[in-house]
Amino acid sequence: MDKNILNEIKKIEKEVGTLSNAQKILLTTDGSVTTILDVIRGHVKIETLEQKFIEADEEMARLLDVDVGDEVNYRVVVIQTQEPLIYAVSLIPIKRLEKDFKEDLIRADVPIGRILRKHNIESRREIQSVYFEEKSPELKEIFKEDSIMLARTYSIIHKDEILIWLMETFPYTNFRD
Amino acid sequence: MDKNILNEIKKIEKEVGTLSNAQKILLTTDGSVTTILDVIRGHVKIETLEQKFIEADEEMARLLDVDVGDEVNYRVVVIQTQEPLIYAVSLIPIKRLEKDFKEDLIRADVPIGRILRKHNIESRREIQSVYFEEKSPELKEIFKEDSIMLARTYSIIHKDEILIWLMETFPYTNFRD
Numbered sequence: 001m002d003k004n005i006l007n008e009i010k011k012i013e014k015e016v017g018t019l020s021n022a023q024k025i026l027l028t029t030d031g032s033v034t035t036i037l038d039v040i041r042g043h044v045k046i047e048t049l050e051q052k053f054i055e056a057d058e059e060m061a062r063l064l065d066v067d068v069g070d071e072v073n074y075r076v077v078v079i080q081t082q083e084p085l086i087y088a089v090s091l092i093p094i095k096r097l098e099k100d101f102k103e104d105l106i107r108a109d110v111p112i113g114r115i116l117r118k119h120n121i122e123s124r125r126e127i128q129s130v131y132f133e134e135k136s137p138e139l140k141e142i143f144k145e146d147s148i149m150l151a152r153t154y155s156i157i158h159k160d161e162i163l164i165w166l167m168e169t170f171p172y173t174n175f176r177d
Numbered sequence: 178m179d180k181n182i183l184n185e186i187k188k189i190e191k192e193v194g195t196l197s198n199a200q201k202i203l204l205t206t207d208g209s210v211t212t213i214l215d216v217i218r219g220h221v222k223i224e225t226l227e228q229k230f231i232e233a234d235e236e237m238a239r240l241l242d243v244d245v246g247d248e249v250n251y252r253v254v255v256i257q258t259q260e261p262l263i264y265a266v267s268l269i270p271i272k273r274l275e276k277d278f279k280e281d282l283i284r285a286d287v288p289i290g291r292i293l294r295k296h297n298i299e300s301r302r303e304i305q306s307v308y309f310e311e312k313s314p315e316l317k318e319i320f321k322e323d324s325i326m327l328a329r330t331y332s333i334i335h336k337d338e339i340l341i342w343l344m345e346t347f348p349y350t351n352f353r354d
Contacts, residue, residue: 001211001212001215001216001220006215006216009216020198021197021198021199021217021352021354022198022199022202024216024217025199025202025213025216025217027216028212028213028216029206029208029209029212029213030208030209030212030294031206031207031208031209031302032206032207032208034178035178035205035206035207036202036205036206038178038183039178039183039186039201039202039204039205040198040201040202043178116301117207117301120301120334120337121301122299122300122301122334122335122336122337123299123300123301124293124294124297124298124299124300125208157297157299158299159299160297160299175198177198
């Protein structure tokens with residue numbers, strides 16, 4: 001694994017506290033997070049908090065390697081069982097989507113990992129950063145508690161282009177055992 | 178996740194004992210196992226116990242979707258830190274390998290997950306089975322203990338063809354916390 005990512009994990013453990021194996025894996029895996037949650041927490045669902053089509057601003061254009069103004073699907077979801085597990089934001093450049101995939105995505109409420117599997121999409125995942133931060137008021141409301149949030153950003157790459165950019169975050173108190 | 182795989186996990190928990198989150202994840206993930214081990218156990222190495230080029234027999238031909246007699250790389254390794262973590266057998270049909278990839282593979286002692294990353298290979302992983310079994314004398318010798326082995330088989334698919342077939346197995350006493 002990328003040494004920088006391992007160092008970021010060590011930094012979190014020093015400044016926030018020890019991480020469980022599940023937390024470390026969720027922050028660094030290049031596999032499907034949905035699959036992991038299904039097996040450690042039971043079948044997960046997603047609740048879509050926001051989904052819209054927007055024009056890429058400069059930061060999004062940089063993250064996705066598209067032009068400013070290109071159409072992007074912006075989606076905010078909570079992955080959950082009976083309780084919220086992970087809050088995730090995704091950015092998807094529409095021009096890179098095949099038609100069927102696009103339809104599944106817009107129908108919403110299906111985790112991206114399951115959509116990729118359904119369409120037998122071959123891809124690779126590149127972890128960009130792992131970090132921690134204070135909870136925003138929105139996240140306090142969703143998770144109903146006050147601990148530090150652990151987070152990561154990564155890209156899912158398909159045909160040598162960024163298909164999806166993701167930020168996933170969960171409270172330090174989740175996945176402790 | 179595939180319901181059959183989840184049922185196999187439940188069956189193991191009923192017949193062998195509860196599994197830790199790390200064990201469940203290692204048995205079902207579609208991500209790199211090397212990456213997971215690097216973060217939960219520290220940088221792992223592999224020791225190659227056996228590596229040879231053979232002609233596919235009927236079972237290998239079926240597992241790899243190649244013809245009987247096609248050339249196959251057969252590799253047996255132990256993924257380890259100071260201690261043995263996972264024993265793995267891989268089958269790779271040579272005709273599907275690009276040249277650089279083949280060279281890295283033959284040089285041995287590099288985990289397949291790292292080779293895939295180095296070459297930016299886009300792929301998907303299909304879990305075929307998850308199960309448990311008694312230790313063979315060889316595995317008793319390697320792991321120096323006597324508990325049940327947890328195991329899985331899966332394929333790494335690239336360009337719609339099976340690039341690698343894998344069996345991974347580890348003692349029930351590994352990855353308990």
